[in-house]
Amino acid sequence: MDYEYAIVGGGIVGLATAAELKRRDPAARIVLVEKEADYGLHQTGHNSGVIHAGIYYAPGSLKARLCRAGAEATKAFCRETGIPFETCGKLLVATSALELERMQGLKVRAAQNEIAIEDVSAARLREIEPNIAGVGAILVPATGIVDYRRICLALAERLSTLGVKLVTGTAVTAIDEDGSGVSVQTAAGDRFRAAKLVACAGLQADRIARLAGLAPTFQIVPFRGEYYTLPPEKSGIVRHLIYPIPDPDLPFLGIHLTRMIDGRVTLGPNAVLGFHREGYAKGSVRLADVAAMATSGGFWRMARKNLKSGITEFRNSMSRRRYLEECRKYCPQLTLDDLGTPGAGIRAQAVMNDGALVHDFLFLDSPRQLHVCNAPSPAATSAMPIAAMIVDRLAG
Numbered sequence: 001m002d003y004e005y006a007i008v009g010g011g012i013v014g015l016a017t018a019a020e021l022k023r024r025d026p027a028a029r030i031v032l033v034e035k036e037a038d039y040g041l042h043q044t045g046h047n048s049g050v051i052h053a054g055i056y057y058a059p060g061s062l063k064a065r066l067c068r069a070g071a072e073a074t075k076a077f078c079r080e081t082g083i084p085f086e087t088c089g090k091l092l093v094a095t096s097a098l099e100l101e102r103m104q105g106l107k108v109r110a111a112q113n114e115i116a117i118e119d120v121s122a123a124r125l126r127e128i129e130p131n132i133a134g135v136g137a138i139l140v141p142a143t144g145i146v147d148y149r150r151i152c153l154a155l156a157e158r159l160s161t162l163g164v165k166l167v168t169g170t171a172v173t174a175i176d177e178d179g180s181g182v183s184v185q186t187a188a189g190d191r192f193r194a195a196k197l198v199a200c201a202g203l204q205a206d207r208i209a210r211l212a213g214l215a216p217t218f219q220i221v222p223f224r225g226e227y228y229t230l231p232p233e234k235s236g237i238v239r240h241l242i243y244p245i246p247d248p249d250l251p252f253l254g255i256h257l258t259r260m261i262d263g264r265v266t267l268g269p270n271a272v273l274g275f276h277r278e279g280y281a282k283g284s285v286r287l288a289d290v291a292a293m294a295t296s297g298g299f300w301r302m303a304r305k306n307l308k309s310g311i312t313e314f315r316n317s318m319s320r321r322r323y324l325e326e327c328r329k330y331c332p333q334l335t336l337d338d339l340g341t342p343g344a345g346i347r348a349q350a351v352m353n354d355g356a357l358v359h360d361f362l363f364l365d366s367p368r369q370l371h372v373c374n375a376p377s378p379a380a381t382s383a384m385p386i387a388a389m390i391v392d393r394l395a396g
Contacts, residue, residue, distance in 0.1 A: 003029040003165075005394075006184050006194035008172050008208055010034025012044040012148055012380050013372060014200035015155040016387035022162050024391060030164045031192045033184065035171035040152035042278060043202050044380055046225075046345030048258050048266070051075065051085065051144035052378040055092070056246065059112030062361065063376060066389070068113070070382030071142065077384070078146060081154045088259055090143035090241040091120065093134040093330045099245040100136050106245070107138060116141060131237050133332050143241060145261045148380045167192075175212035175369075182212075182368050196394060199371040203277045203348040209371045214364050218373060219296045222277045222289065223347045226317055227258075227268025228339040235265050242330060249309075255326045267327055267334070269345065272317045273310065280344050301355025350374035361386075363393065370394055 005021055007014050010032060018032050036042075051074050054067030078085045094100040110117045120128070120137040160166055167190065174185035175197065182197040201208040209216045230237065242257040258266045276284035293299045303310065316323045320339055327334050350358035350373055362374035370393055375386060 001181055001195055002192055003031045003194040004196065005030045006182060006192050006197045007032040007200065008175075008184070008197065009200035009202060010036070010039040010152070010156070010166075010168065011042060011200060011202055012040055012152050012155070012383040013202075013375055013386055013390075014198070015039060015152055015159065016383040017198055017200060017390050018159050018164055019155055020384070020387040020391045022159065022164065026162070030159075031167060031184075031194065032159070032164060033167045033170070033172055033186060033192070035169070035187075037169045038153075039156050039168070040149045043345065043348060044152055045149040046280065046343075047148060047380055048269075048345075049145050049147055049260055050090075050241065050258065050378070050381070051087075051146055052381045053090070053115050053140045053142040054113055054378075055106060055110050055115050055117070055138075055140055057109075057113065059109060063382075064113050066382040066385045067378055068115070069385040070378070071144070073384035074146065074151070074381060075144065077151065077154070083146065083150050083154060084261060085144050085146040086259075086261060087142065087144040088240055089139055089141045090243055091125070091129065091132070092138045092140070092243045092245055093125070093132060094136045094245050095134050095329045097135070102245050102248075103136060103138060110138070110140070129238055129240065129242070131333055132242055132330055134330055139240070145241070145259055147261050172208065172211065175208070177213060177366060177368050195368065197369045198390060198394065199369070200375075200390075201371070202375075203346065205348060205350070205371065205373045209364050209373060212366075212369055212371070214366060214369070214371065216364060216373065218350045218352050218358065218362065219292065219298055220277065221293060221299055221302070221349045221351045222274035223271050223349050224274040224317075225269030225271055225345045225347060226282070227266045227270075227343055227345075228323075229341040229343065230265045230267060230338050231340045234338055235263055237265060237331070237333075244330070255323070257327075257331060266343070267339065268323075270313050270316050270323065270326075271347070272313045274346050277346065277348075280346065282342065282344070296351075296353075298351045298353040298355050302351045302357060303355075305355055306357075347377070348374075361389075365393070
C-alpha cells in the first residue's frame with residue numbers, strides 16, 4: 001500500500017483533514033490531490049473572510065458547537081503562524097419593528113449558545129456606527145475577519161514539511177475501491193493506492209462521489225453570491241461587520257457590509273442561481289452544469305418551493321438600483337456610484353432528490369471511502385473541528 005490515506009480536494013476542509021490525520025498519527029502516509037494549481041481557489045478563496053461566532057445556529061446543534069470551536073481554533077492557528085486577523089465584531093441591525101421582534105429570539109439563542117453579546121439601542125448604534133441606520137442592534141464582539149486562502153497556504157506548507165505528498169494541477173479521473181484499498185487515477189497519469197480515501201470536493205462533490213462508484217441522492221446546485229466592493233474612500237464607512245436580522249422564511253441570509261482583512265469593504269452578497277459551478281464572472285455558463293440541473297427532479301422541486309425569493313434575488317442581480325435599495329435599508333448614504341468593482345463567490349448547495357435544501361452535514365461512505373458532500377456554512381470558520389469529526393468517522 002502506497003499510502004494510508006488519499007484526500008481529494010485542496011480547500012480548507014481537505015487541508016485541515018490532512019493536518020488532523022498527521023496530528024493523530026505523525027507516521028501516516030498521506031497524499032492530497034487538488035485539480036487546481038493552488039489551494040483554496042473556489043469556495044474557500046471566494047467567501048467573505050468572516051470568523052463567525054455562531055449566533056444563528058440552533059442551541060446545542062452540531063453547527064453551533066463546531067462554529068464556536070472553529071473560531072477559537074482559527075484564531076489560535078493565525079497566532080501560531082503569524083497570519084493577520086482582526087476581531088472587529090459584528091452588528092446585527094434591525095430596521096423595522098418586525099426585525100426588532102425577531103432580534104429578541106437571537107438574543108435568547110446567543111445566551112443558550114453561550115455567546116457573549118451586547119444589546120445596542122438605536123441611539124448607541126448611531127454613536128458607534130454613524131453611517132448605519134436602525135431601530136436597534138445586537139453586537140457580537142467575538143466575530144472576526146481573516147484571509148482563509150492564507151490559512152490554506154500555511155496548512156499546505158505545514159503538510160509539506162510533515163511529509164504529506166501534495167499533488168496540484170491535475171484532476172482525479174478514476175476512483176476504484178476493492179477489498180484492500182482505493183486506487184486514485186489523475187489526468188496527469190499518476191496512480192495512487194491508499195487504504196482509505198476522503199473526498200472534500202466541494203462544488204464537485206456529487207460528481208466525485210459518482211466517479212467513486214457511490215450513488216448520491218442529492219445534486220450540487222451552484223448559487224452565486226454577488227457583491228460589490230466600495231470605493232477606497234468609503235473603506236472607513238463602518239467599524240464593524242454590518243449584518244441584517246435574518247428572515248426565517250428565506251434560505252439565505254441577505255445583503256450585508258463586510259470589512260475585509262485587506263482594508264476593503266464589500267457590499268453583498270445576494271444569492272442567485274449559477275449556471276457554471278466554477279464560473280465567477282457574471283454571465284458565466286457551462287453547458288454540462290446547466291444540463292445537470294435541467295435533468296434533475298430535485299432541482300425543479302427546489303426551484304418551485306423557492307420561486308418567490310428566487311425571483312427577488314434575480315431582479316436584484318439584474319438591477320443595480322434594486323440591489324442598492326436593499327443596502328440602503330441600513331446604510332442610507334450609499335449611492336449607485338458606491339457600487340464599485342463587482343465580484344462573486346459560488347456556494348455548493350446540496351439539494352436532495354425531493355427538492356430539500358441541505359443545511360446540515362451530509363456524508364456518503366463505503367467500507368474504504370468517506371465523501372464530505374455538504375459542509376454547511378460556516379465551513380471555513382469550522383474547518384478544523386470539522387476535520388476532527390471527519391477523522392473520527394474514519395476511525396469509527
